[in-house]
Amino acid sequence: MFVRIGRKGISFVSELGELTIFGASSFGSLFRQRHTFEKLTRSIYEIGVRCIPITLIVGFFTGLVLGLQLYYVLTKFSSESLLGQAVALSIIMEIGPVFTAIMIVGQAGSALSAEIGIQRNAEQIDALQTMNINPLAFLVSPRLYAALICFPILTAFFDIVGIYGGHLTGVSMLGVDQGAYWSRIYEAVSVKNVMDGFYKAMTFGLLTTIICAFQGYYTHLKASIPGARGVSQTTTRAVVLSSIAILSSDYLLTSLLLEK
Amino acid sequence: MSGSFLQLRGLSKRFGPQVILDAIDLDIPLNSHTTVIGRSGIGKSVLLKCISGLLKPDSGTIRLSNSTESNPQFAYMFQQNALFDSLNVFENIALPLREKEKVSAQNLSERVNSLIEELDLQNAATKYPAEISGGMKKRAALARALITKPEIILFDEPTTGLDPERKFSVFEMIRNYRQQFGFTVMMVSHDVPEVFGITDQVAWLDEGKIRYWGSPKDLLESPPIKLAGFLNPKLSTDKPAA
Numbered sequence: 001m002f003v004r005i006g007r008k009g010i011s012f013v014s015e016l017g018e019l020t021i022f023g024a025s026s027f028g029s030l031f032r033q034r035h036t037f038e039k040l041t042r043s044i045y046e047i048g049v050r051c052i053p054i055t056l057i058v059g060f061f062t063g064l065v066l067g068l069q070l071y072y073v074l075t076k077f078s079s080e081s082l083l084g085q086a087v088a089l090s091i092i093m094e095i096g097p098v099f100t101a102i103m104i105v106g107q108a109g110s111a112l113s114a115e116i117g118i119q120r121n122a123e124q125i126d127a128l129q130t131m132n133i134n135p136l137a138f139l140v141s142p143r144l145y146a147a148l149i150c151f152p153i154l155t156a157f158f159d160i161v162g163i164y165g166g167h168l169t170g171v172s173m174l175g176v177d178q179g180a181y182w183s184r185i186y187e188a189v190s191v192k193n194v195m196d197g198f199y200k201a202m203t204f205g206l207l208t209t210i211i212c213a214f215q216g217y218y219t220h221l222k223a224s225i226p227g228a229r230g231v232s233q234t235t236t237r238a239v240v241l242s243s244i245a246i247l248s249s250d251y252l253l254t255s256l257l258l259e260k
Numbered sequence: 261m262s263g264s265f266l267q268l269r270g271l272s273k274r275f276g277p278q279v280i281l282d283a284i285d286l287d288i289p290l291n292s293h294t295t296v297i298g299r300s301g302i303g304k305s306v307l308l309k310c311i312s313g314l315l316k317p318d319s320g321t322i323r324l325s326n327s328t329e330s331n332p333q334f335a336y337m338f339q340q341n342a343l344f345d346s347l348n349v350f351e352n353i354a355l356p357l358r359e360k361e362k363v364s365a366q367n368l369s370e371r372v373n374s375l376i377e378e379l380d381l382q383n384a385a386t387k388y389p390a391e392i393s394g395g396m397k398k399r400a401a402l403a404r405a406l407i408t409k410p411e412i413i414l415f416d417e418p419t420t421g422l423d424p425e426r427k428f429s430v431f432e433m434i435r436n437y438r439q440q441f442g443f444t445v446m447m448v449s450h451d452v453p454e455v456f457g458i459t460d461q462v463a464w465l466d467e468g469k470i471r472y473w474g475s476p477k478d479l480l481e482s483p484p485i486k487l488a489g490f491l492n493p494k495l496s497t498d499k500p501a502a
Contacts, residue, residue: 034359119344127342130312130334131356131408138359 022136022217023210026144029137036142043146047108047209051154054103059158062095063087063165070166071174080170084181085188087166088159092189092197096159098250101151101204105242109212112143113238116216117231125217140213144206151205152198159197196257203249208242215241264325265290265444266311266412271320273306280306282468283320288412288461290325293438293445295455298465299490304448307465308414311446312336324412335405335443337415341397343389343404349396350376350385353403360408375403378440394422398430406441415447427451431458452490456480464490 030036070086116139119125128135163185170176215222215238222237223230264287271284280303288294296304309315311322312334324333343352354372357363363371376385379399384392392400398418405413415434419427431451435458438445449455456462456476464472464479464487472484479487 122340122345123338123342124344126309126314127336127338129314130336131360131404133356133359 018218019210019214022140022214023144023206026136026140026210026213029134030141030145033134033137033141039138039142040145043142044150046111047104047143047146048150048153051104051107051150052157054107055100055154055158056161058099058103059091059096059161060165062099062158063091063162063167064169065165066090066095066162067166067169067174071170071176080174080176081180082184083166083170083176084163085184087170088163088185088189089193091162091166092159092193094250094254096155096162097151097197097200097204098246100155100158100201101208101246102243104147104151104154104205105208105212105239105246109208109242110235110239112209113212113216113235114231116140116213117219117234120217120219121227121231135217140209140217143213144209147205147209148202151201155197155201159194199257200250200253203253204246207245207249211242211245212238214238264288265292266446267321267323267325268311269321269323271307271310271322272318273303273310273315274318279468281310281317284465284468284470286463286470286473288444288446290411291438291442291444292460293435293447293458294461294463295447295449295459296463296465297449297452297455297490300450302465303468304465305416308336308416308446308448312414333411335408335410335413337398337401337405337413337418339417339420341389341401343397343401345389348386348388349381349392349400349403352389352400353407355404356408371407372403375406379403379437395426395429399433402433402437406437406443410443412444412446415445415449417448417450419449419451424454427454431455434458453480466490 030040033039066087067083070090071080071083074080074082074086116125119139125135125139128138167178167181171178171181215234216231219230219234220226223233225233266286266288268284268286271281271286272279273281284307296307298304306315310317314336343349344355347355350372353375354368357368357371373385376382379402381396381399381403384396384400389397389400402413418434419430422430431454434445434447447455447459453476456479459476461473462476462479463470464484466487472479472487
């Protein structure tokens with residue numbers, strides 16, 4: 001049993017090392033290629049623009065539910081006037097970055113993993129190598145930088161829509177004073193809170209893009225079955241590992257950022 | 261063998277305990293067509309991948325005469341063409357130039373269009389790989405391989421999955437374009453003896469070693485005993501190419 005645990009441990013550390021090298025190589029290779037701006041724009045469209053609808057929908061409903069839940073909790077302490085502050089801080093510091101990242105992973109991360117996995121199976125990555133084109137620079141690096149740009153922007157969209165969702169429930173439906181809702185937000189939310197949320201979003205963007213690209217890139221080595229089922233296996237693993245990475249790094253980041 | 265263009269010396273590759281290539285020596289003359297034949301899974305594609313740099317050999321050397329670092333001289337044609345689904349035929353052909361060479365948009369367009377015309381792909385230029393026929397895909401992949409003006413093209417089983425008529429067209433295409441563009445061909449093929457009609461040399465790979473190297477004519481006239489066993493099932497039904 002100890003041998004098995006040891007092997008698993010070594011395999012985990014080894015994979016973590018591979019992932020770090022993969023991420024660092026991709027990160028460092030963006031400007032060592034041609035037509036960088038064009039590739040970056042396309043990646044921003046894929047990760048950013050195409051994820052706007054889902055981010056807005058989820059953000060709005062999260063705000064609605066949060067407004068409802070917090071209203072009933074705050075009523076117990078006769079503190080309904082704090083609803084705006086509670087909704088805004090929860091969304092800006094925690095729920096916004098985490099939910100947005102999970103939504104983007106579900107849409108763009110899984111697509112990235114599957115696309116690269118299919119390209120691996122169709123020998124397109126080998127073709128890039130034979131053409132002397134760095135596959136990491138060509139396929140991964142623009143997406144990594146696009147994620148760094150798009151995750152905070154989409155998080156900001158989520159935050160705004162979520163706060164309006166909370167307003168709709170609290171003010172329009174449950175009768176909380178509109179002035180109190182907005183003034184509490186204005187008093188309680190600082191620039192640091194917003195920036196902390198963005199730092200989290202950037203970290204999640206970096207981690208999830210590397211994980212999804214890594215799983216797709218090495219689908220021929222990571223999947224137990226070759227072909228289409230192998231790609232499906234690595235895509236599922238990419239989404240699961242990304243979600244775990246988001247939640248675990250969120251805990252670490254929250255501990256660090258709240259201590260400051 | 262003096263005057264060889266591509267020279268392999270002591271090339272070895274193993275996967276775990278399994279020896280795939282065992283100290284292979286091979287000389288490919290300039291502007292020639294060499295076909296590597298052998299049983300499935302014997303390591304023919306591994307040999308091509310070692311030459312192209314996709315796999316790192318465990319030992320041995322691969323020397324290309326007149327090779328310069330700035331001008332990669334190899335091009336590789338994959339079994340499934342490896343065209344990018346999200347790029348149309350024009351963009352696929354232009355890809356190596358766009359990414360690796362500093363060429364103006366006009367020059368790039370001229371070079372790509374000239375190849376498109378020479379390979380009869382005018383109707384497919386704006387189409388995506390999924391929208392064109394198998395033969396067109398092969399020609400598009402060949403155009404992409406030719407765009408950087410390589411001196412040697414490695415073909416990995418270019419006729420896999422094609423019917424006999426299409427196989428013949430692909431072989432004809434390779435022969436014609438080799439004459440037209442003057443590149444050296446190294447090909448891996450299962451299509452024995454059909455491939456003998458277009459190749460100058462045959463290299464028979466068996467148990468990690470090149471067991472035979474010579475002209476297809478000599479091979480058919482007096483095949484080594486073990487190779488005769490490999491050739492016979494085909495020879496009994498097909499008329500050998502001249």
